[in-house]
Amino acid sequence: MTLTEAHATTVRPEPEASARTxxxxxxxxxxxxxxxxxxxxxxxxxxxxxxxxxxHRIDLDVYRADRFVLLGPSGCGKSTLLxxxxxxxxxxxxxxxxxxxxxRGPGPDxxxxxxxxxxxxxxxxxxxxxxFPLRASGLLGRREASERARHYIDKVGLTPFADSxxxxxxxxxxxxxAIARALAMQPRVLLMDxxxxxxxxxxxxxxxxxxLALWEEVRFTLLFVTHSIEEALVIGNRVALLSPHxxxxxxxxxxxxxxxxxxxxxxxxxxxxxxxxxxxxPESGSAS
Amino acid sequence: xxxxFAVDDRVVPPIRPEYDRSLLxxxxxxxxxxxxxxxxxxxxxxxRKGLILAILAAAWEALARFQxxxxxxxxxxxxxxxxxxxxxxGELVERVRISLAVLAQGYLIGAVLAFGLTTLAVSTQIxxxxxxxxxxxxxxxxxxALLPLALLWFGLGNGSLVFVLVHAVLWPLALNTxxxxxxxxxxxxxxxxxxxxxGLGYVWQILIPAALPAILSGLKIGWAFAWRTLIAAELVFGxxxxxxxxxxxxxxxxxxxxxxxxxxxxxxxxxxxxxIENLVFATLERVTVRRWGVVR
Numbered sequence: 249m250t251l252t253e254a255h256a257t258t259v260r261p262e263p264e265a266s267a268r269t270x271x272x273x274x275x276x277x278x279x280x281x282x283x284x285x286x287x288x289x290x291x292x293x294x295x296x297x298x299x300x301x302x303x304h305r306i307d308l309d310v311y312r313a314d315r316f317v318l319l320g321p322s323g324c325g326k327s328t329l330l331x332x333x334x335x336x337x338x339x340x341x342x343x344x345x346x347x348x349x350x351x352r353g354p355g356p357d358x359x360x361x362x363x364x365x366x367x368x369x370x371x372x373x374x375x376x377x378x379x380f381p382l383r384a385s386g387l388l389g390r391r392e393a394s395e396r397a398r399h400y401i402d403k404v405g406l407t408p409f410a411d412s413x414x415x416x417x418x419x420x421x422x423x424x425x426a427i428a429r430a431l432a433m434q435p436r437v438l439l440m441d442x443x444x445x446x447x448x449x450x451x452x453x454x455x456x457x458x459x460l461a462l463w464e465e466v467r468f469t470l471l472f473v474t475h476s477i478e479e480a481l482v483i484g485n486r487v488a489l490l491s492p493h494x495x496x497x498x499x500x501x502x503x504x505x506x507x508x509x510x511x512x513x514x515x516x517x518x519x520x521x522x523x524x525x526x527x528x529x530p531e532s533g534s535a536s
Numbered sequence: 537x538x539x540x541f542a543v544d545d546r547v548v549p550p551i552r553p554e555y556d557r558s559l560l561x562x563x564x565x566x567x568x569x570x571x572x573x574x575x576x577x578x579x580x581x582x583x584r585k586g587l588i589l590a591i592l593a594a595a596w597e598a599l600a601r602f603q604x605x606x607x608x609x610x611x612x613x614x615x616x617x618x619x620x621x622x623x624x625x626g627e628l629v630e631r632v633r634i635s636l637a638v639l640a641q642g643y644l645i646g647a648v649l650a651f652g653l654t655t656l657a658v659s660t661q662i663x664x665x666x667x668x669x670x671x672x673x674x675x676x677x678x679x680x681a682l683l684p685l686a687l688l689w690f691g692l693g694n695g696s697l698v699f700v701l702v703h704a705v706l707w708p709l710a711l712n713t714x715x716x717x718x719x720x721x722x723x724x725x726x727x728x729x730x731x732x733x734x735g736l737g738y739v740w741q742i743l744i745p746a747a748l749p750a751i752l753s754g755l756k757i758g759w760a761f762a763w764r765t766l767i768a769a770e771l772v773f774g775x776x777x778x779x780x781x782x783x784x785x786x787x788x789x790x791x792x793x794x795x796x797x798x799x800x801x802x803x804x805x806x807x808x809x810x811x812i813e814n815l816v817f818a819t820l821e822r823v824t825v826r827r828w829g830v831v832r
Contacts, residue, residue, distance in 0.1 A: 336726055354729040364723040370828040371745040381731035384741060415829025 282309035288342030302328040303495035317484030325495025356385040359430040363442040375410040400432040420451040610796040619800035635781030642701020650709040679704035679765040704765040705758040716750025
């Protein structure tokens with residue numbers, strides 16, 4: 249697979265690459281309506297002394313069953329953008345729409361998996377944790393919530409630990425609970441903010457594998473933030489590259505041809521190298 | 537490279553052969569073994585605390601016998617017999633019941649007010665300012681100093697006692713609860729809002745359980761303040777319509793120079809404190825914060 253040049257506005261998968269996954273390259277006019285549309289979104293955060301622009305006029309379209317990755321160095325506003333999609337931060341300009349409806353605040357249709365392990369309430373067991381949002385959002389009754397929770401706990405392989413408390417679990421297991429909890433909600437978009445960054449390298453590899461297997465099975469729509477090029481290429485089918493200070497979209501590339509088995513392959517290395525060059529080239533050459 | 541100790545920046549570590557061996561399951565040694573009995577016995581908290589109490593009682597007994605003056609310092613055994621006597625004829629039981637009934641009223645009203653105030657404080661800026669100003673003003677004010685005023689307002693009776701008890705419980709509990717709310721990690725807050733929780737549901741389902749260690753310590757401090765305030769208040773103005781609590785019992789017997797009964801009353805104050813601390817609060821902690829692993 250080859251990647252088009254940096255200044256190209258749209259990048260399509262090459263035929264031989266799409267043959268692997270069964271996805272056909274679609275001309276722009278024939279694309280379905282995007283599930284999540286981020287158009288002209290600028291984000292700012294306030295310090296006591298001044299207002300800092302974290303992201304500037306971001307345009308991104310995420311389609312159903314996409315595994316869309318936001319990749320960039322720290323300070324490119326990728327986490328801020330994810331929080332804006334989740335509804336925790338309101339954009340100062342532009343709109344974020346989900347299914348054509350504007351995002352106005354946090355809600356159970358966009359569940360976030362955070363990087364921090366303290367996202368699980370420590371006073372609830374694994375089962376209660378997964379069932380909690382189902383009950384809190386009024387989606388299901390007690391019994392149905394518990395049933396669905398068990399189903400997704402089983403999917404992430406934590407059935408033996410259903411009655412354990414979070415402090416009794418390892419970091420990887422806590423993230424599995426967070427993923428099960430998010431999937432159980434069957435959100436329109438699953439938002440993941442560097443969910444594996446706090447894990448050790450071996451656990452991280454295993455979690456990436458499991459996440460891809462889960463996607464094969466459930467086909468959720470994923471928006472995934474990372475600062476690792478390898479992780480972006482492995483997890484995503486499409487990677488948006490953000491440049492820092494303020495965050496702007498530098499380019500979008502396709503990565504649906506790669507999975508964990510292609511880590512060492514020459515195509516993979518070349519793709520990683522290209523992303524690396526775009527991330528680290530001097531600021532002056534990266535204006536878009 | 538030839539000399540192993542040569543100071544040479546071109547030294548490279550030797551290349552050693554690789555190896556790979558398949559490991560058989562380990563059966564030679566047990567994977568876990570039990571601790572010795574003495575260690576396990578010593579791990580029982582009640583045993584260690586009981587030992588401390590026994591030593592203190594023995595020291596008291598020894599000192600009293602050395603003094604040999606029942607009017608100043610009755611012995612531990614004399615105090616125990618006075619206590620047993622008081623409990624047997626039902627007088628002490630009645631006194632304790634009166635004290636605890638008043639205490640429960642004041643404590644509950646204080647706790648409810650504290651939760652109301654802190655809920656207001658987490659949701660609005662003006663509520664925060666109100667809480668911090670009020671606690672800064674009233675927390676340092678000893679509850680017992682308000683008693684003359686309370687007597688003026690509510691007269692001799694339970695009303696005044698409940699008033700000073702509420703004052704004793706409200707401020708430390710509100711302060712602790714609010715500190716606990718502020719310590720709730722951001723990620724947990726966002727997770728809660730992510731589920732669509734807001735308002736009271738958010739406070740009850742996220743903030744209160746997450747702040748429970750601080751709330752429990754506030755409840756403990758409030759309990760201690762309330763108990764000591766109640767006994768002191770009863771000592772000051774004692775009985776209403778002939779029905780005094782434990783503090784009045786102590787005061788009365790001091791006037792009549794029954795020092796052993798005074799000590800029995802004091803001992804009972806201490807015992808009730810120990811029971812509440814070690815049974816009520818310890819159980820509450822065991823089934824909540826310790827079980828959840830948020831405190832050690």
